[in-house]
Amino acid sequence: MRKEFRKLVTIDEANKIIESFDIQPGITEIKIEDSPGRVLAEDVVSEVDVPPFNRASMDGYAVHAADTYEAREDNPIRLKSVVSIPAGINPEIHVGRGEAAEIATGAVMPAGADAVVMVEYTRSDKDLLIFRPVSINENVMHAGSDIMVGERVLKKGTALSTREIGVLAATGRRAVKVYGLDVGIISTGNELEEPGSKLNEGKIYDINSFSVASAVKECGGNPIRYGIVRDDETEIKNVLKKAAERCDIILTSGSTSAGSGDVMYRIIEENGTVLAHGIDIKPGKPAVIGKVFGKPVFGLPGYPTSSLTIFNEFVAPLIRKITGEKEEKTHINAKMAVRVRSEGRSQLLPVGVIRGRVYPVEKGSGAITTLAEADGFIEIPSEVEMVEAGETVSVTLFGEVDIPDLLFVGSHCLGLDTLIDVASLKMRVINVGSSGGLSAIRNGTADIAGVHLLDESGEYNIPFLERFGIRDAVLVKGYLREQGLIVRKDSKISRFEDIIGARIINRNTGSGTRVLTDIKLREIALQRGISFEGLTENIDGYHTEAKTHSAIASAVKLGKADVGVGIRTVAELNGLDFIKIADEEYDFVIPPGLLESSGIKRFMEALRSQEFSEKLPPGLRTYERTGEIIRMPYSEIRK
């Protein structure tokens, strides 16, 4: 057996290595309008007085305060109105005793005058009548009384946003020095293609250089993408060298696994120092930390979620420290919704967080949907065997994620998209089929499950609540949908039996559609006197599983399969033919404690609304039971 003999570093060791990096961020001067979100690299000292002159802070008349002391509502004093001073000019006049100059808010106080009488307390006839006294300096703002020349108005290290930009403008600054940490980003791998280009055979789109660049930006860094580099030592070396000339930190992804493509490690070793080859926390094993061509370099794992996880755990704190970017938004405490068993080694587990509850997001290795469904990750140290439901955990978020209101887990349906749109809900939809939805309700992770499971008795959904051991949820009747065969217009398939011998695309195990398909297939096997396995062995594509109706339709449309089972809606949307085999009851299962929550209330209102009924796509329809709530014990209801 081939074995690896590699000494992984611990998290603490990795962090010590990272702390030892002495990175000085570059400083760039930018226009203040481009500065929101950046961090000041200089103390800003005002070079002007604000205001720059003694100014009137009210519309009115500039006077000698002493002239007004006797003014009364019923006994106004008279002054000679000499001139009018608008804002923006330098009034080269002197207001003498007994005189007044009309003055606008913000205008320069004329020499002589030491107060402003508000216009409301004056009246003009041939003279100016003043009805109230003012004291010296009243309604006058002195030069520099707001900010004086020489005052430090903003401190180095300040994060700039709206109000700081206002302060900068006020002191006459149009450009400002900010920190700029250039972070080079390189994706390696022969299999990578640039998004937007055609995908050749055997290739996949490069994700990491885009997602990591966005993450770098959120941390206050300036990402510089060097694009995709083939798995070629010379090519990678050249790009690393180029990046090292300009950048303060270099991030690569891919080419770090222990397999045939493990070139990154060797290049770093030959052109610098490898400080860590693998971190002893899942998914850190493929990570590399080192210096190459004099600059710190991090080799991130190739899988997108792993790459972002290792970035957020080890690189993001470093970049934030250097750029002074705030951290508070990226960590939250919340309670585990389910018990999680440790894998026996330290791990960073991707999790979703909805309504303060944390649940693990575990998809296949390298699945991009893990990233789409996870809000962040939690650390489970190797010595922890179990994280219990209800335990408070600290979640490191994948940047500034927009966390939805409700978590839907279950069967995919286009009607659900309509419902979400009508209810204006932010809902995370996880398509794992009806059984997955019921499991999630039982585990306490889902807020709503969407199910359409047919019992062999002919009853939908209710029998399965009991079968899944769900005792305290309500079933909300949803809508009906036509299930059937989806085929191309030129297909010879006309009835369910015809799928035997055809190339099919199947739905995923646990989905209601799969249950329906298998019930129908069992009937045929029974009729033909053969085993179910014997029958399905002869169906080409029986084990090719698609997760959604749309995916079924696509496969048929593109000729990857000749037939699949799905709903009329997607058949019609894709210009395909549809052969109805059943009218399904698509229902929702909801924990009873949530029925009074605002989110579920909006959901229920939308479900029962005329608008939803009208907007439902063809093949789906509401009926008299739509919105009906069935409570436990279900068995009684069934009688």
Next chain:
Amino acid sequence: MRKEFRKLVTIDEANKIIESFDIQPGITEIKIEDSPGRVLAEDVVSEVDVPPFNRASMDGYAVHAADTYEAREDNPIRLKSVVSIPAGINPEIHVGRGEAAEIATGAVMPAGADAVVMVEYTRSDKDLLIFRPVSINENVMHAGSDIMVGERVLKKGTALSTREIGVLAATGRRAVKVYGLDVGIISTGNELEEPGSKLNEGKIYDINSFSVASAVKECGGNPIRYGIVRDDETEIKNVLKKAAERCDIILTSGSTSAGSGDVMYRIIEENGTVLAHGIDIKPGKPAVIGKVFGKPVFGLPGYPTSSLTIFNEFVAPLIRKITGEKEEKTHINAKMAVRVRSEGRSQLLPVGVIRGRVYPVEKGSGAITTLAEADGFIEIPSEVEMVEAGETVSVTLFGEVDIPDLLFVGSHCLGLDTLIDVASLKMRVINVGSSGGLSAIRNGTADIAGVHLLDESGEYNIPFLERFGIRDAVLVKGYLREQGLIVRKDSKISRFEDIIGARIINRNTGSGTRVLTDIKLREIALQRGISFEGLTENIDGYHTEAKTHSAIASAVKLGKADVGVGIRTVAELNGLDFIKIADEEYDFVIPPGLLESSGIKRFMEALRSQEFSEKLPPGLRTYERTGEIIRMPYSEIRK
């Protein structure tokens, strides 16, 4: 008396007008790397399968699973190793029974093979030895099993950040449609100059077009600055017309007060409709809402804080609604630290928020420092007479403000800047002099006050705690600083008495330096047998108040004054001469409940540190009492 007869609209009426605006945001297509923070204007449906082919999810050997069923650790099976498949190519081979193809993670599964044996469970000699069985599909990720063609991966209205950008890249999207709301921004006023240009007489820098543009951006809008426009009807009209052609919303500021420059109202009336002329909530009186050249227009007040307040109250929610930008970050609930008396009319009161406590920020009308020190504002309806200390209020933040850890109120000192730097604290520093600091401690708003108040007995600070009615704070001895006269090198002034008859720049009332100055002046008045007022009347500039030592030095340096009282530090920093008159004790007052807080602990550590002592600028020095804590009752200590 001149009076205004104008019907202000209520907040509700203003909001109804704004709700009636039917604004459709534009849609623009941008590269995904530029999309963080934008909102999707399309449903994103995957046009590719992810992965696009059946791929190996481990490094190992692609085999027929059935060939491995008998494999055991102590009894490996032998397969013929036929070829090696790297990632990124299309393997045009067929793996037959009894054969194995070496395969890299991410590579395309060859025809024939239906599983991958991990490399760890194999060994090569002339054949390939397999030590563990695999089942069908093991370590294989099926085409489309992550995302299938036709699947909606992102919903219209989704806010884009790191993970969404990863999903977009994964499905091959390089560009994406996002909402783009163009918001035109115009500053009007003859007195305005562009920051960065020279400030002519009577002019001030334009602040609003920069701060409002930044605020628009934070709401998800696309600000378009039309710069500064003179108070000229034709000019303003032309710019409004130009802005209306391109923009979805127009924001102006200035030219809306009731005085001579009130042209905006007339222009809107002549070229559209004025829907509201003044909103009945302070500072909304100068605001105008209407339509001009077919587009919604908001005339914001000219003062920067007022302008941002009205923007955040009325315009920001509109822009956020249209752009789908999240609101949660801009509102927080917190407790009032002090009682606030209403002004008898509705008002939006600027407030600071530190450690969850809200305190009003009230500077002079139009002060830019209000903006610098306020984090947001609270609404006080007209029917509320008083907001009590401890009451929970909802604060609308001025965008994504960076709220500091601690609030310092008191006397300005450069030593404090050093202390903040050594302690690495984010501290808001409000320079209102020593008395202001003590008031803030008494009111419960400040976390630290910095004081240097000399009692006529010759004792510093402690007598003033009692005088201010502070019974439960501790006094922390700070450092010594040399106070004296700051004069130019060529000055004839050589002792304190010389300031009589000179042009001076004074410190603000309530500052310790002012107290020191007045004590010295009283001594002189006493010696000369004249009244204090009689003496100060003859000091040119006695009533010109600067808030900081730096400002004093600047005024002297620039020749605006001949002498001021301040610390040696700033005299030396400005190349000025210094004539010492006292060694002051600069101390800190801290509520005792905070002594154990992490912020104050860091503050105390820094104060007592060698580093602080060494970094203190010239003229300031620590001494044996530095860091000493004096607790109540103060009177006992004084004995």
